[in-house]
Amino acid sequence: MTENDELVRRVAALEQEVEQLRHALTSHAVIDQAIGVVAALCRLPSQESWDVLKQVSQHTNIKLREVAELVLRWVECGRLPDEVRPVMRAAVVRTRERARADGALGQTGEPAPGRDPVRRGRAVAPADPGCL
Secondary structure, three states: OOHHHHHHHHHHHHHHHHHHHHHHHHHHHHHHHHHHHHHHHHOOOHHHHHHHHHHHHHHHOOOHHHHHHHHHHHHHHOOOOOOOHHHHHHHHHHHHHHHHHOOOEOOOOOEOOOOOOOOOOOOOOOOOOOOO
């Protein structure tokens, strides 16, 4: 292989890497927006909202970015696809139950006695995921 061929190969590899990074940045922005939507509509902290999106992706076998896009469309049209809505609802319920088990939330979704969920980085959310 000549030196020129090696340079052409390296430039092509770098162009491919730049394209992958651009795609990753776009995906990251969409996912961050979806985390914000779930946090606002379901009244969950951002880490729990991220967990909900991951669970939905895993249980529906839909890529995380695509789940995020569906959530953003949910804001626009007011509805999630039928195959995603029950999975999202179950993920919100599981996430809230886990937060209660960690002691941040009581059985009613209110702060457990003697616990400050805001100080621990957790928001208080109602027990029923009325967002769905």
